Amino acid sequence: MSGAFETEGGGPAPLPPLPVTVISGYLGAGKTTLVNRLLTEAHGRRITVLVNDFGEIPLDESLIVNRDGDTLSLANGCMCCSIGGDLFDAIDRILEAHPRAEHLVIETSGVADPAKIAQIAMAEPDMALILTATLVDAANFEAGLADPLLADTLVRQVRAAGLVVISKADHAGAEATAALAATLAQMAPATPRVEAAFGALPIEMLLDPAEAPAPAGHVCGPDCGHDHAHSHDPAQDHGAHYRSWSWSGAEALDAAAAEALIGAEDIGLYRLKGVARTPAGWVEFHRAGRQSSFRPAQAPADGLSRAVAIGFAARFDAGALDARWRALLV
Structure with a gap:
């Protein structure tokens, strides 16, 4: 984490x-x-x-x-x-x-x-x-x-x-x-x-x-x-090489769908990390390159789920990720 x-x-x-x-x-x-x-x-x-x-x-x-x-x-x-x-x-x-x-x-x-x-x-x-x-x-x-x-x-x-x-x-x-x-x-x-x-x-x-x-x-x-x-x-002086995206909220995530999205190859994502509530409890997740993990975690003190992501500007569509992420909320 x-x-x-x-x-x-x-x-x-x-x-x-x-x-x-x-x-x-x-x-x-x-x-x-x-x-x-x-x-x-x-x-x-x-x-x-x-x-x-x-x-x-x-x-x-x-x-x-x-x-x-x-x-x-x-x-x-x-x-x-x-x-x-x-x-x-x-x-x-x-x-x-x-x-x-x-x-x-x-x-x-x-x-x-x-x-x-x-x-x-x-x-x-x-x-x-x-x-x-x-x-x-x-x-x-x-x-x-x-x-x-x-x-x-x-x-x-x-x-x-x-x-x-x-x-x-x-x-x-x-x-x-x-x-x-x-x-x-x-x-x-x-x-x-x-x-x-x-x-x-x-x-x-x-x-x-x-x-x-x-x-x-x-x-x-x-x-x-x-x-x-x-x-x-x-x-x-230089083009932006990376773009970032972040999210936080009180909603829970569909765990199975979230795990699939975090590991997906079609979103131009290089790195993602966060902690979120699911119907089965809290989880933390990481994505670095093509490697990803999804495991149980403690609840944060403020009770909010949050995630941040970074991708290469030429391939990462932060708006598309945001739309797909919000579709996971339950």
Whole structure:
């Protein structure tokens, strides 16, 4: 069952959406250094970081208190989890954890389009996208733009960002860094950018939207008068890759028909989860890819049934699912 339903009192109660930060950047841009700081600094937050391979994160062994398959638990309450074969499954594991993380950071692969990852966070009702930050290697980015095999990836990563972090400026030098800043200003003029040597970026800038910097690379101090409420919707630059649907109500579901619909192949559904009342009692259900489950569950504290679903935009008709779902009500 999702972490959105946690036992409290006599039954499950909804938790607030889990804040999410997506960290992007091409290979060598410094994502691993930044992730290591998020996991080990004394910032007082219980952060879970989702990575492709935590074997690449240079964690101090003395900080690791438990290893359990794809998960490392640290002494400060933070966790590092491997994505494994399926991002949705990894997100489910994190939402179901007890206690649940206070913030989720997703590190994308070096060649990934962060807009697609951000779309998942925006479509998932149990998550709230805070920021997509893209790290740009000051020493190598301009050369990458000149490579026809890399340029499209680099441009997409920058344009998907709500914050661009210029890393390795100390290696590139002032002249090259200034030239890069001009390039980025043309590529994404409305996107704030900051310089950060050796991953030295204020952690709160990644975790708290109120700490987002003003545009054009200015890092605000305590007396700064700028408006910090900057946000960026990746869908402005990219098509919506995912669509979501949700439902809640006091009605009961026809259990057999609901189980058949949850497992159906013709609705373009990738992921569905929820809890519902049936004439025979409460059930919880999951669908991830082609795998689905349907089993007995506790009644939620508010007595309401609820379901949420995500599908690929090109194939998922949320209106059709809604009509078929309401036909199950008894």
